[in-house]
Amino acid sequence: MQVDGKTFPLYSGSVQPWRLEPGKWGEILDRVVELGFGCIEVYIPWGEHQRADGACDFSGSRDIGGFLDLAFERGLFAIVRPGPHANAEITGFGYPERILRDPGMHARGPEGNPVYVPTPPRMFPAVSYAGDRLYWEFEDYLKELAPVLKPRLHPDGPIVAIQADNEMTLFFRTGAFDLDYCDAARAEYRRLLKDKYSTVSKLNRAHRTSLKSFDQAQPPRRFEAESARELPPYLDWAAFKEAHLQNSVVRIAGMFKDQGLDSVPVTHNYPLGHLRSPLDLPGLEQGVDLVGMDMYYHKGDYRTIKARCLALCGLSRYPYAPEFGAGSHLAWPPIDLPDQVFTTLAATMNGLRGINFYMIVDRERWYGAPIRRDGSVDPERADVYRRFLALAKKIQGARRSADVLLLTTRLYGRLENLTNVFDPLSPMALAGLGYDAVSWCPQIGMGLKRPPAATHAALQEDLFTALSAARLSFDIGEPERPGGNLKRYKMMVLPTLEILEHQATVDLLAAVRAGGTLVMGPDVPRLDETGKADRTFKSALTGRGEKIPRIPSARLYHLGSGRIILLNDLAQDGAGLTKLLGAVSRLADCRTLPDPGDPAIDTAEHSGEPGFLWVVNPTGEERQAELQLKEAAALTDRWSGEVFKGPDRFNLPIPPYTVRPLEVGR
Amino acid sequence: MISRDIAVVDVHPEHWTNFIRGPLEKPPAGGNGWLVLVHHDNRVLHAVLAGKPLPELRGQPVDDLAALRHRFQASRVVCLEKDFLRRTHTRFDSGLSYDMDYVEQLLTMVAAFRKERGSGLRVDPPTPPGPVPPFSLVQFLFNRLWPDNTSIVLYVIDEKKESIWASLILRKRRGDLDLLTTDLHLGDSGLAPMDWRADRLRLLSDLSARVAPPYLALFSTRDAWAGWLAAPFWTEASQNNLVVEPYPRRLAVLSTLIRLLTRLRRA
Numbered sequence: 001m002q003v004d005g006k007t008f009p010l011y012s013g014s015v016q017p018w019r020l021e022p023g024k025w026g027e028i029l030d031r032v033v034e035l036g037f038g039c040i041e042v043y044i045p046w047g048e049h050q051r052a053d054g055a056c057d058f059s060g061s062r063d064i065g066g067f068l069d070l071a072f073e074r075g076l077f078a079i080v081r082p083g084p085h086a087n088a089e090i091t092g093f094g095y096p097e098r099i100l101r102d103p104g105m106h107a108r109g110p111e112g113n114p115v116y117v118p119t120p121p122r123m124f125p126a127v128s129y130a131g132d133r134l135y136w137e138f139e140d141y142l143k144e145l146a147p148v149l150k151p152r153l154h155p156d157g158p159i160v161a162i163q164a165d166n167e168m169t170l171f172f173r174t175g176a177f178d179l180d181y182c183d184a185a186r187a188e189y190r191r192l193l194k195d196k197y198s199t200v201s202k203l204n205r206a207h208r209t210s211l212k213s214f215d216q217a218q219p220p221r222r223f224e225a226e227s228a229r230e231l232p233p234y235l236d237w238a239a240f241k242e243a244h245l246q247n248s249v250v251r252i253a254g255m256f257k258d259q260g261l262d263s264v265p266v267t268h269n270y271p272l273g274h275l276r277s278p279l280d281l282p283g284l285e286q287g288v289d290l291v292g293m294d295m296y297y298h299k300g301d302y303r304t305i306k307a308r309c310l311a312l313c314g315l316s317r318y319p320y321a322p323e324f325g326a327g328s329h330l331a332w333p334p335i336d337l338p339d340q341v342f343t344t345l346a347a348t349m350n351g352l353r354g355i356n357f358y359m360i361v362d363r364e365r366w367y368g369a370p371i372r373r374d375g376s377v378d379p380e381r382a383d384v385y386r387r388f389l390a391l392a393k394k395i396q397g398a399r400r401s402a403d404v405l406l407l408t409t410r411l412y413g414r415l416e417n418l419t420n421v422f423d424p425l426s427p428m429a430l431a432g433l434g435y436d437a438v439s440w441c442p443q444i445g446m447g448l449k450r451p452p453a454a455t456h457a458a459l460q461e462d463l464f465t466a467l468s469a470a471r472l473s474f475d476i477g478e479p480e481r482p483g484g485n486l487k488r489y490k491m492m493v494l495p496t497l498e499i500l501e502h503q504a505t506v507d508l509l510a511a512v513r514a515g516g517t518l519v520m521g522p523d524v525p526r527l528d529e530t531g532k533a534d535r536t537f538k539s540a541l542t543g544r545g546e547k548i549p550r551i552p553s554a555r556l557y558h559l560g561s562g563r564i565i566l567l568n569d570l571a572q573d574g575a576g577l578t579k580l581l582g583a584v585s586r587l588a589d590c591r592t593l594p595d596p597g598d599p600a601i602d603t604a605e606h607s608g609e610p611g612f613l614w615v616v617n618p619t620g621e622e623r624q625a626e627l628q629l630k631e632a633a634a635l636t637d638r639w640s641g642e643v644f645k646g647p648d649r650f651n652l653p654i655p656p657y658t659v660r661p662l663e664v665g666r
Numbered sequence: 667m668i669s670r671d672i673a674v675v676d677v678h679p680e681h682w683t684n685f686i687r688g689p690l691e692k693p694p695a696g697g698n699g700w701l702v703l704v705h706h707d708n709r710v711l712h713a714v715l716a717g718k719p720l721p722e723l724r725g726q727p728v729d730d731l732a733a734l735r736h737r738f739q740a741s742r743v744v745c746l747e748k749d750f751l752r753r754t755h756t757r758f759d760s761g762l763s764y765d766m767d768y769v770e771q772l773l774t775m776v777a778a779f780r781k782e783r784g785s786g787l788r789v790d791p792p793t794p795p796g797p798v799p800p801f802s803l804v805q806f807l808f809n810r811l812w813p814d815n816t817s818i819v820l821y822v823i824d825e826k827k828e829s830i831w832a833s834l835i836l837r838k839r840r841g842d843l844d845l846l847t848t849d850l851h852l853g854d855s856g857l858a859p860m861d862w863r864a865d866r867l868r869l870l871s872d873l874s875a876r877v878a879p880p881y882l883a884l885f886s887t888r889d890a891w892a893g894w895l896a897a898p899f900w901t902e903a904s905q906n907n908l909v910v911e912p913y914p915r916r917l918a919v920l921s922t923l924i925r926l927l928t929r930l931r932r933a
Contacts, residue, residue: 091670100764110752113760116771122670123771124764177752222752330674330846334683367677372850378679421704421712424755434717442704442712443721454719 001039001354003077003160009392010320010353012039012079013360013385016088017067018048020363020373022060025067027375028361029074035370035382036389039077039160041322041356042067045086045094046141052098056144065148071158078158079267079356082145084138084252085127085166089329089365092124093117093171096137100124105133107170108182109424110221115179117171120331126171129248131184139255146259153263161264163322164252164288167271168245169428174278176238176417177221178424189240190214196236206232206530223418227447228499228531235529238414241278250287265289269322272296273428274437275308276413281315282478282485292320292354296328296335299342299657302618304431306602307464307476309350314405314477314485320354321347326385327359327368335368338657341384345639345659348392349604349614351400351475360385391638391661398608403590404474405486406463407494407508408456411501411529415453419444436461448498450523459495459571466577467493468602471593472585479507486511491588493519493581495570496537500525505536512540513560517588519581521567541566551583596625601654612638613662617654625652634665667769667808669842676851678833684822685832689892701740703728706748715740731790743790750786754778767842770801805841811916812838816881817873821849822891823862830859831888837878845877852876866909882917885909 001010013032017025032040044064050056058064071078086094099105106114107128114125127134153159170179194214197203203217204210208230211217219237224230253266266288270279272295284291293312297305312319325343328335335343344355362369370381416437417427430440437457445451467474477485479494480503486492492511505525512518524541528534545555545566553569565584570577585592593603600619606612613635617623627650629635635644635652637660644650644662654660699716705728713723715738728734731743758778762771777798779787812818817837824831830849833856837845849856855872858865862885870880886894890907 109756109759111756111760113756114762115755115759116762118771118775121668121672121768122764123762123766123768178755327679330677330682334679334686336679336683362676365674367682368679373676374853381679422751424752435714436717439714439717439719441719443724 001077001160003154008038008077009396010039010318011037011355011357011389011392012041012077013037013326013357014041014043014323015361016043016359016363017064018045018061020061020361022063022066024373024375025070028371028373029070029076031371031375031377031382032360033074033076035360035377035385037076037360037385039079040071040360041079041081041358042071043086043088043094044080044082044145045088045090046083046138047086047092047094047096047099048090049145050096050141052096054140056141058145058148064145065152068149068152068158072152076158077154077160079161079163080149080159081163081166082142082149082256083165084134084141085168087166091122093119093166095124095127099127099134099137105137106182107180107185109179110177110181110219112181115173117173126173126179128180128182128184129168129170130180130182130188130244135251135255138252142255142259146261150260153261159264161267161290162256162261163267163269164249164256165268167269167294168249169271169279169426170245172271172273172426172428173424174241174274174417174426174428175424176223176234176241176278176420178426180244181219181221185244186219188244189219189237190217192240192243193217193236207236209233222423223444225446228527230531231446232530234418235411235414238277238418242280242283245278246280246284246287249284253288267292267320267322269294271428272308273426273431275311275315276408276427276437277410277417280410281312282480285317290318290320291316292318292322294323294358295321295343295347295352296323296325296332297343298333298335298339299618301343302346302602302616305343305346306350306468309347309352310402310406310474311476313351313400313402314475318354319352320356321352322356323358324355326357326370327362327366329366337368337381337384340368340381342657342659344388345614345661346616346618348395349400349616349659349661351402351604357385387639394638394663395606395612395661398606398610398612400473400604400606402473402475402488403490403588404467404472404585405489405492406460406467406474406476407479407492408460408476409478409494409501409504410480411499411504412453412456416441416457419453448527450497452497452499455497455571456495462571462574462577463493463495463581465574466581469574469578469599470582470585471595471603472581472590473593473605479504479511486516487514489516490590491517491519491585495522496520496525497523498525499527499529499531500534500537501529502534502536505534509536509540509559512562512564515561517563517565519565519567519584521570524566540564548584548587551580553580554584594627594629596627596652598623598625601625611664613664614659615652615654615662616659617656620656622656623654625654626650627652629664631666632664635662636665637661638663667767667805667842669839669844670768672842672844672846674846676847678830678848678850681830681833681848681850685820685834689822689831689888697735697739697741699741701734701738701743703734703743703745704748705745711748728788731788735790745788745790747782747786750782753786754782757781767801767805769804773798773801773804809841811920813881814838814840815878817845817878819870819873819880819883821857821862821866821883821885822888823857823859823885824888825859826888828860830857832891833857835873835877839878847877863906863909870912880912881914883910883912 001008107126116123267290270293325335359369361371420440421442441454443451525537541557548554555566557564604614702714704712710723713720735743758775761774820834822832833849887907
């Protein structure tokens with residue numbers, strides 16, 4: 001985070017003043033400063049500040065201006081979150097009662113029924129973000145809130161960023177055929193069709209319908225395509241859902257600017273779970289300044305933590321977790337202190353650069369934060385955060401980088417969601433049950449030789465495992481956007497099947513011509529996303545390709561100043577795939593990470609002065625890392641304080657669920 | 667039963683975590699986890715065993731769930747008709763109301779699932795039979811078993827570490843659970859763990875003044891708590907290591923009844 005030309009690590013913590021005694025605010029903020037935080041994050045829930053008669057209450061425990069002034073006096077920055085959606089474990093997630101009780105405000109399922117958010121202590125109807133009414137209502141609140149916030153924007157006050165809404169997923173119900181089918185959403189869907197096809201006859205050709213006007217177009221209610229040619233209506237619905245979520249956040253961000261809250265960046269947070277369609281992180285970052293992903297994980301979740309962080313590294317401007325579990329809500333499995341230590345270090349190791357700890361001050365319906373609501377501290381927890389913030393300063397100059405980009409495309413993300421056999425259970429809900437796309441995508445072939453969604457999901461998982469096992473540093477991304485991102489990587493890996501969207505093909509080939517190396521397979525795409533023949537890839541791979549020594553299954557094609565390596569046997573077992581990727585990565589001159597000699601131990605390098613080697617034992621048993629590091633004299637664990645003397649060879653015990661950030665001494 | 671404005675405050679992180687996770691090592695889950703089948707016309711469309719797809723079952727009949735459970739050593743088989751989840755979601759979403767109590771909302775969801783038991787939803791081993799009780803009956807029983815304006819108190823003490831291992835204080839008002847807290851709520855006047863047998867009476871008196879008069883209070887050592895939970899049901903009440911006082915007569919009668927029924931069922 002750069003403020004006035006100075007760079008600060010974006011480490012902050014959530015404080016919710018209306019749930020604390022105003023007389024304790026100053027004392028609590030003093031404790032926040034003592035822990036080493038330079039920034040807080042403050043919710044200003046709509047329903048907590050606007051009374052039933054529409055008037056706003058900014059007095060007493062709701063005196064947000066007074067609270068921000070106290071933070072400013074202590075030199076703290078603040079990120080504010082006015083909503084409309086807050087969650088914050090408030091009954092009704094922070095919407096005013098009149099919104100929740102108004103049927104005209106409710107999102108609708110495919111049968112026209114309201115849809116409930118199943119959260120304690122009271123399930124409530126999901127609010128619709130389609131149409132204008134919610135925004136008009138919210139604007140009334142914002143008009144009263146803006147005069148409180150505007151004089152407190154940096155540099156006159158502590159506010160350095162403002163967040164639009166919260167976890168925009170229509171309340172975690174991201175199932176393809178779940179929400180939102182209200183009249184206003186249907187009208188928005190039809191507008192998208194009109195913008196895309198311009199005439200009804202073009203729409204009819206694409207959707208295989210015989211409509212007389214766009215007004216007759218109805219969104220699909222279940223997936224019934226039996227061939228790739230029948231995909232367009234479903235893909236259009238998936239594209240609409242992505243656009244709907246994105247436009248809703250961007251519209252709220254625009255409302256902030258309309259009220260004069262325009263001199264600080266606007267952020268947004270995606271919820272934990274599945275960072276795929278209908279979420280679109282790089283797409284949303286075209287409308288707001290920064291989008292992060294919330295993380296509430298346990299120490300047994302290392303693979304998921306790594307996958308989410310690598311996706312943030314590949315997709316976002318700045319890998320950031322706007323909510324990172326520090327403590328827990330009663331309705332969740334407890335996140336204890338060992339969980340907090342492990343997940344924070346594991347995420348940092350895998351490239352997470354900014355964290356807002358949620359919460360750093362306990363309050364009603366939350367426990368396990370380092371500061372209690374009476375202003376006292378939990379000594380053990382406070383020590384952990386002090387140590388982490390001290391470590392953050394030490395590692396600030398070192399950066400993780402990746403030579404390899406593991407790619408997926410929008411098309412496959414959409415197909416995974418559209419064909420979800422458990423719909424309307426959302427991918428997010430299924431992820432919470434331990435299911436991934438491999439488990440919910442059925443073997444629907446759609447006339448192709450391999451079922452596209454299920455095969456792509458399985459290949460993605462296998463490639464993730466194999467790239468890790470090959471000790472390659474990689475990010476996860478998409479070829480379509482953000483534009484130019486592909487140039488950062490020495491090698492791109494994309495599991496390709498017969499079908500691939502045309503634009504992704506064009507972007508990939510452009511990246512190759514500009515000097516990139518693309519590893520693809522097992523198939524050469526021959527159809528675009530509408531199921532029509534697309535020879536773009538085929539014509540780029542002219543001839544039979546060159547053989548590659550020691551990789552008999554590979555074919556090498558030169559294109560512009562780059563190359564494509566086609567691996568027809570990409571779909572194979574773990575050890576074989578690891579070997580294959582190791583071999584092709586050497587062709588692309590990708591560096592490998594130090595091998596600790598134990599496949600269960602993962603490593604990451606953060607280059608800089610000093611440089612850091614991170615090692616993690618994500619298992620429940622003690623492990624031993626045997627590292628050979630040329631020119632390294634000693635390794636200092638900057639978390640535990642232990643020093644391991646070399647030179648060159650190091651033998652490190654790693655206790656269960658432990659991350660060691662090792663400063664490499666030359 | 668549960669206030670929509672329930673106050674959940676001063677929850678001691680270790681006390682709550684210990685209470686939720688329990689004093690005993692969790693036994694390894696039996697079998698390979700759940701086998702979930704989605705079928706159409708009694709033929710498997712998709713099968714997942716412990717989160718991993720099982721393509722070899724595609725197209726197979728779903729007549730004999732017990733046989734499938736044994737074949738794959740699954741702890742449970744859940745067989746869903748293709749449109750079951752969609753139908754059930756629509757059914758309970760249409761039946762819910764924002765004015766319902768949370769427990770009533772949950773019962774509405776459970777009822778929507780149970781309506782399709784045996785057709786859209788089949789489970790092996792089968793879930794217990796019987797209808798979902800009406801919420802009014804549940805609320806009635808709740809009010810009979812726990813009077814308003816009283817509290818329920820649970821303390822588990824780790825005598826070896828001379829510390830409180832778990833604590834929980836609940837209060838009921840106007841028919842609803844309206845406060846959930848722990849020993850942390852009491853600040854300096856919390857239970858003295860080294861002297862808990864004597865100090866508990868002082869604590870209960872404090873709770874009367876600060877929260878609500880205790881209606882049921884259970885104090886236990888960690889070992890007694892573990893033994894008590896591990897025993898078949900209410901079979902261990904170590905005198906000095908587990909103290910239940912106050913212990914309302916109607917709850918004592920109910921627990922005796924449950925104990926008898928449990929024994930009869932076993933016999």
